[in-house]
Amino acid sequence: MLTYNNLRRATYYSNPNRSKLYTEQYLETAKKVQDSFNIALGNFYLGNANVVSSNFEIALNHYLKSANYFEKAKDSARLSSVFNGIGAAYENSGNDSLSLKYFKKSQEISFSIGDLRRSAIALTNIGNIYKYRNDLVNAKLHMEQAVEQIKTTNRIQYIHSLTLNLANLYVELKDYDDATLLFEEVLTTVDTINDIYIYGASLRGLGNVALERDNYSEGLKKMEKAYRKLKSSGFFDEALATMPDLILAYELNGQYKNGLIIANQYQKLTDSIFSDEKDKNLSEALQKYEAEKKDTELKLLKVETEKKEQQNRIYIILAIAGLCIAGLLGFFGYKNKQRNLVLAKQKSLLEKTVDEKNILLREVHHRVKNSFQIVSSLLYLQSENAVDKEAKLAIKEAENRVRSMVLIHQKLYNKDELVGINTSDYFHDLVRDLFESHQFKSEPVPYDLDVDAIVLDIETITPIGLILNELIINTLKHAFPEALPENKITISFYKKNNILLLKVTDNGKGFEGEIDSNSFGIVLMKALSKKLKATLDYDSVVNSGTTATLTIRKFNEL
Template sequence: MIRKRSEFATGLLFTLCCIILGFPLFAQPKVDSLERLIAGTDNDTLKLEWYNQLRRASSYNDPKKAKGYILKYIALAEKLSDERQVNIGKVYLGNTCYALGEYNKALEIFLESEKYFTSQKDTTVLGNIYNGMAAASENSGSDTITLKYFTKAYDLFNARGDNRRSAMALNNMANIYVNRKDYPKAISLLETAFRKIQDAKFPEYQSLIGNNLANAYKEANELDRADSLYLWVIGQTDETEDAYNYLYANKGLGEIQLLRNNFPAAIKYLEKAKELSQQNNFLTNRDEIYYSLYMVYNQTGQLDQAINALRNYTSLRDSIFTIEKDKNLAEALQKYESEKKDKELAQNQLDLERQSLQKRNSLIIAIAAILMAAIAFWFLYFKSKTNQLLQKQKNIIQKALDEKELLLKEIHHRVKNNLQVISSLLNLQSRTIKDQEAKNAIREGQNRVKSMALIHENLYQTEHLTSMEVGDYIGKLGESLFNSYNVDPDKVSFKMDTEPLQLDVDTLIPLGLILNELLSNALKHAFPGDRKGEIIVTFKRQSDDLLLSVKDNGVGYSATNPTMKKKSFGLTLIDAFSEKLNAAVEVLEQSGTSVNIYIKNYNLVNHE
């Protein structure tokens, strides 16, 4: 499966909610019964406890409702002058703000409550606070800060011998290393967490950490271990009471069977995951389930099901993008209107004060002073009108720039999707063609489309919509081509020597197509049979030029390459795009083949 990082991150989010909200996964007293108890007593101490139970009962299903109970809990604790319970309530409030996605608010509350519990030397609550601070800061994009707070939480829990909470903290730390692709470190932490949670005898958390550990095994290509652990999770998880973990395990098993080309088993598990996702309204991971179903139906020749799954996947991804875009637009508009009203009120107040001052002065100053005041007033009025006009023009320009940025991002997104659909249609078409040469031509066409789709995918996901870092693109293109030609990385290694250079899209597209042809040629012809070797891609500045070099230690350009006999379409493309970049092409045969492209026509972008 493709989006590995997001799969594990989703599992982590559920883990964080479980630990920082501090609620058990078993049934709580019914909400209506507790509300009747509160209404029927004047005992504030009992009310405090019952509001806490209401919080616990609603935190998982309805955090917004839980927030209301917590605010009543804090108000009652203040009435009782119970400073500790007031601050306990603030911790609950920070947890719930996190669950509602109010990360900055949650972080402010945690920082405030940390001061009180540090003064009280209460390590029990401090551990939960640090875990919550880590969860909230994770959305800032700084995994160093997140890891710092998770580590502080783990140290406190572990020192107290609290296996349940220390296991969950380890689980959360492991996610940071998965995001860094340090799978051995992540697996080590998760295995320790799994042992701790088993010792703590919390089966509901065992399923959750078990799923995350199985996913880490899958990421590290340890498929047998991942398969066994996913099956264990299914065996000990109730489909009705813990639908999410049951779904996640089925999804993981389906992806493993897809990797093993065991298509009937893959369909069984993935269809079960889709059914649970629809029954429980779980949008998380549903797009990935549809994409895996598209892959398996496509490879088994079930074209109607494949197209339907691809359509659902594309529709779901587009709707998610649109929802996020509309939300950002609404927030920006609301902020703009609020600032506009504040400025208008301030200007009105300033005008009223100026008029009042002029009236008082008109009674005591001479006609000359009145005339000077009038001149001054009109001067200020003219200046104010000029400033307002300039501000209005500035707002119009800024709005146009914002709309242009949104439109450009949407264009990149749509172009990427269209290229992806074209690639998928080419793949479907190739299944009906028996001529191997025609199939190879279609596959090469797919690779050229993918090389362009990679550029547009990276552009709309970053803040810089017209440029990207070349080294990152080269790595992704190389990985895509190795997968396309089924080349074992243990047989042929792929190395890069690149400078951190940002190129604009007009330079990237012809450069990407040239690199696609050179890498494809090396993968197809340089290492026949069981021959091993390596491919090295170099991209750096050389004097006033950019040097793109693709070197292999294979059999050599003229030994097996049929393009020496006649000029292929790939070489025609290289010549055409080299001319566009005003580039010189140099082919050397030295223990293999080295192709050097010296580019003179390019646009570097500096975002500093």
């Protein structure tokens, strides 16, 4: 058991799957010799291993076995650690209420026995839950208590990590003075343990503070130093996480070429990581979802079959023994209650399956949004370096098209509707962004927006958003040769007689004849219209304005 335990610890971070195998062998050995203490300890270690591999339900099962033993044995220190592990399992599975409950239990127990190290760790975990809920006041209160307690111990590595956690919270609260003090405090002592990760994280924190305070040159200096140190020391994940901050620092300092170089490197690395993780995670998640779905369907079928058989027996008994109606009704009530309990369990399984599917969809939308955002940033950097006016304008238009798709996935990730978009919210945000980023006149053109709140799926809203993007940009470019106070654009979107109507109207110069069907924007709108089985018509009067009407016949309203 000692050998397996040492192997488990040695591979915990470098090879989690092998570490889990050693943990299982440790537990099996403890069971063979009927060593209750080490069986409980093995269950705790196996709970930790399953949290690392995202098997949270299995982790909770092992944690509860371990907690039951340590609670009976009155081993408060280890019970505190088990409760902390349960809190972590619930936190990673998205149940922050139960997570908060067990973190608080862990903190209360460890503090009561004077174990300030475990108490401080639990306080930091509690603070992180409040931070996730955007309750920064409570987050600050608990993290400050955590740092105060951990500083009474001699565990300098824990002191560093908890202090950095609090310093980063101060940055979010815009308390830059206190954040700077904590980052510098860590830097003065980090050399005593030669912790490159802590060193790089502290420099990165100071760099972010400098950028927030508009001290761009100092921020860039700190970011470059942190990135070089982490990369040269083999901390590639931490170096990768520092790259977006470094790109921003280069941009703020006007060093667009260096920013573009790092952005290209970051894109290649994230594309590689995302591709590997996406294939693995999607495959595992879909396999798990399908297996659980089939298992649930079989269980429900079994319950329904049992229900029919029980009803048939009851009918026969009622027909034969009418005198036993009262007793049979009682029996039926009991059986019905049992069936309801079984159905409730099946419902819980189905809800859990749906929750896992929603987590998967939210992760997909988040990653797609990040990928589009990187593309948008690269287009922006490229436009800043473009000399030719036409090229600069073409890149800007491409950036706007990408931004319309970024906005869709951002809304899907931030809201409960993971498969649908509210047209009112989306159109208001999209139009505002377009008018702010694509205004060519000295005077801003006013606009009116009248949009019905209709929830559409992503296959419908994406082409509509791109078409609206093209119509507004065309209007801003061609409708108004000069800025006049009476210039105005009106945008409306509504449902009528089972069709959707999108109208963009201006009071500009108008035009005669046909639209230039060879321009990229017109070709794009025609292609997108075919997908919606839509028609795009123009009604224009010279010197009176133009109305573009998109009539949509194929859509999916949720």
